[in-house]
Amino acid sequence: MRRFLTDRARRAVAASLRGATRPAAPSPAPAAALSRPSPSAPSAMAAYMARAMSTSAAGTPPVSLDTINPKVLEFKYAVRGEIVTHAQNLEQELHKNPESLPFDEILYCNIGNPHSLGQQPVTFFREVLSLCDHPALLDKSETHALYSSSDAIERAWQILEKIPGRATGAYSHSQGVKGLRDEIAAGIAARDGFHASGDNIFLTDGASPAVHMMMQLLIRSEKDGILCPLPQYPLYSASIALHGGSFVPYFLDEETGWGLEVDELKKQVDEARSKGITVRALVVINPGNPTGQVLAEENQKKIVEFCKNEGLVLLADEVYQENIYVEDKQFHSFKKIARSMGYTDDDLPLVSFQSVSKGYYGECGKRGGYMEVTGFNADVREQIYKVASVNLCSNISGQILSSLIMNPPKVGDESYESFMVERDGIISSLARRAKALEEAFNSLEGITCNKAEGAMYLFPRLHLPQKAIGAAQAAGAAPDAYYALRLLQATGIVVVPGSGFGQAPGTYHFRCTILPQEDKIPAIISRFKEFHEKFMDEFRDVSRDEAPTGA
Template sequence: MPPCALTVDSLNPKVLALADHLGDAIARRAQIICCSLSNPQSMGQQPNKFFREVLALCDYPHLLEQSETSSLFSSDAIARAREILDLFPGRATGAYSHSQGTEGLRDVIAAGIASRDNFPCNAQDIFLTDGAAPPVHMMMHLLIRDQKDGILCPIPSHSLYKSSMVLQGATLVPYYLDESSVWGVNISDLKKQLDGARSMGIVVRGLVVINPGNPTGHVLVEENQREIVEFCRNEDLVLLADEVYQENIYTYEKEFHSFKKIARSMGYGEGDISLVSFHSVSNGYYGECGRRGGYMEVTGFNSEVKKQVYKVASLSSCSNISGQILMSLVMNPPKVGDESYISYQAERDSILSSFARSAEAMVCAFNRLERVTCSKAEGAMFVFPSVHLPKKAIAAAEDSNTEPDVFYALRLLENTGIVVVPGSVFGQVHGTWHFRCTILPQDEKIQLIISRFMAFHEAFMEEFRD
C-alpha cells in the first residue's frame, strides 16, 4: 500500500480546531433519559397537523384534484396548499427556486414579520435557508477576512457561533451574560470587552445576541435590547440577532420583541444600523428540526454588500422547498375563522403550557437542591442551573482529568441515565459550573426526572461534601 495522502495532520487546521460533538455521542447511548437535545419530535412530540397537511398536499398536488381529499384534509390546509402552489411558476415545487428563496413565499414571510413587529418588512431582505446554521456560516464567511477580525459572542452560548468562528478563523471576543440579572447583557462589560479586543488590534465586526437565550432560557428586557441596539450603532457593529426561539416564551411577564422592532421604535432606519435576524422552523414549539427551514432578514446593508450576501447564498443554489414552505406556514399560521384555527391554537397552547409546567417544576426543584441556584426559565427550551461544586468534587474531577461540570454530568448519567449538557460546552464564568437541561420531557416524565435528579444530587453532595 502506498502512503495514503490523507492524514489528519494534513487537513485544514481550522477544521481540526473545531470541538468534537460530545453531547451527540452521549445522547446515542441506550437506556437514557435525554434532557440534552432541543429536538422535541425525538421525544415523542407530534408534528403540527396543519403544517403537515399542507406539506403533503404540496408534495403531491394530484391529491387536490381528488374528491376524497376534502374528507382527509382540513379546508384551510387545502386552500393554503393551492395558494402556495400558485406561488411557484408552473406549480413546480421540485425546481430550484431563486437563491434567496421562492419570491411569493418571501412575500408571505415578510408580511408575517411586518405584522409581528408593526414595522414594514421588505421581501428583498429575506433569505430563505436550510435552518439557522447555514445563514450564520454565510454571515461569518462574509464578515471575517482573517484572525484579526472578531465577533462579540455571549458566554454562555450554544456552540454554533463558536464553531462557525473557529471554522472561519475569526477571533471570538467573549462577553459574559450577567447571571444575577437573569442573564442580561451588561453594557459596560460589553464596552470593556470591545475596547480590550480593539486595543489588541482586533477589528470587531459584529455582535451576536441570542434572545430568547440558549442555553440560558432567558428573555431580554426591552430596555436592555435598546441599550444593545444603541451600543451596536455607536460602535459600528453588525448586530447578529439569533431570534430562533421567538415563539417559545412561557412567562406572562415578558414577550418577544425583535431587535429590528426595537431599533425601528428607537427611530433607527436602514441607514442607522446593520442588523441580521435569524429564525428557523426548528426552534418553535412545533420543533420541525429535521425539515431544515429558516430565514435571515438582512437590513441596513447597502446594495453592494447585499449583492455579496446574495453571492454566498447562491453557492448552494437554494434552500429546500419543503423547508421554505414550512417557514411560510410558521410566519402565517391559521387565522380566526379557518377550520384549523382552533386545533392549531390548542396544539400550540398544549405544548407551550407543558413547557411552562416543566420549566417551573424544574426551576423549583433545582433551587431546592443544596448549592444549586437556577434562574427563572422564561423562553427557549432550557434551564441552566449553577452548581456550586464542593472542593472535594473539583479535586476528584481533576484526578480523573475532567472538567468539574463534565464530572458531575457523567456521574448523573451513570447513576440516573439522565443526560444534561455540561456548562463548559457553552462557556461560563471561570470557577462557576452549570449544566443545561431541556424542558421538553412531558408531564409524566418530569416528576421521575426530578426525583431521580434530587436523589442523585443528595448522594453526590454526601460523597463530596467539604
C-alpha cells in the first residue's frame, strides 16, 4: 500500500515539477516514452503527501525519484533505452540457456558501433596509438619487425614531439595538445580549401561532450530554444532537456528524401518566437542521423543565410562526413559553404562537431573528437575555454586519433596503399550493405524506405495495419515500439523505435544501422522478412468484403 502511494505521489510530483520548470512541450514530443504510461494529472493531495514524505527526517531515503533533478527524470535516450535493456536481458538468457530462444545471437543494430559488430580497426591508426602508449618500444630495434610500415613509427615520433615532455600521461591544455590541434586544423583546411586555426579546435571525449558544452553555454532557461531536426539523434533532445532549454523541432520532409526546407525552419522559428522563446541555435546533422540524407550545396547555402539573417548559432553535426555512399552527393562542411559565400569569422557563429567514432574508422571506444568553434567573440571564447577546463582535458589517445583521422597516410607514404585498401574496403562494403538493406525493406508490404546517402542508418517507415496499432495500444506501447519489441523477441535483431527520434504525427518508423558484417546481411534480411511477413499476416487489416461471416 505504501509503495502504491509513493509511486502515485512520485508521478504527481514529477509532473508538477515538469510543469513548473518547463513550458508546454513542443508537439510532438521529441522522444516519447517507450512504454511508460503518461503520468496522470497531479492531485493536490498526492503532491502534498509526496512533499511531506520527502522532507520528513528519518525513515525515508535521502534520494528518490521524488527528490532528484526533474530534468534528469524527464529526458529520454532511446538509443540505449528500454529496448536495449531488454535485449541485454535476452542476451544473458541466451548465455545461460542457448536453446531457450528462437535465435542464437542478439544483433545490435540500435547503435552506430561498428567494431562491436566485427569491423576491424585501421592498422595504421592502431600501430601509432600503441607506440604512443608505450614510447619505450620506439627505442628498440625489434619494433621495426613488428610494425607493418616505418611511417607508423615515424608518425608516433612526430606526435610525441608535439606533446610537451612526450608525456602522453599528462593532462594537456584544456583545448587539447596544441600541436595536434594544429594538425587537425591543417586537415580541415586541406578538406575545405579555407583557412582553419588550431586555436579554434576544442578536442573532446567524442562529440557528445562538445554538444553538451555548447548547450550549457547557450541555454539560460526554458525561454531559450534550440532548433533541431525531427527525426533527430536524441543526444540533442536529451542535452537540451538536461540544460533546461526548449526543444524547437523542425520537420525533415520524408517525401523528398528527408529534405531540409528553409521555409519550414522559418515557420518554426516564428512560431517559437510567438510563444516567447528566444531561438539561440540551429542544429543540422549532415549526413543525417537517423535519416541518412546528404544535404546539397545549394540547400546548405540557404541554411547559412537563414542563420545569418535570424541571428542563430549554427551547430553543425558533421560526424558522418566520411560516410557517403552515393556518386551524386559529396560532403561539404558548413564552414566551407559559409566561407565560399564570403562570410568571415565576424559574420556567423558556427560550430562543427567531428568524432573518431564514425567514418571508416568507427573507433567509438576511443572517445575522441573535436569541435571547431568560429565566429564567437573573444570574451565568449574565454567562457567556452573555462567550461572545457573544468574537466581538465580530453583523453590523449582520443586526441592523437583525432589528429590521425584528419591527417591519414598520404600518397607516397609507405603505408598509403594498405591504408587505402582498408579504408575503401570499409566504405564500399557499407555502401553495399546500405543498398541491400534498403532494397529488402522496400520489397516488403507496408514498409517504405529512403536511400541512405550517408551516415550509418536506415530509417524505414512502417505503414502499420490498424489492428497492429490496436494491439500496441492494448499492450500500453507506442506502435513502433511494439513492432521493435516483437522483432527483437522473434529474431534477436535490435532496432530503435522511431518515437525515440521523433517523427511526424501518425507515422511510425524504426532506425536500423547498416553495420552488421556483410556476410551476415543475407541472413538478417531473411530473418527480418520472415518476421515481418508473419507480423503482417497476424495484423493485416481485413477489408469488408473479405471479412469472414459473423465479424
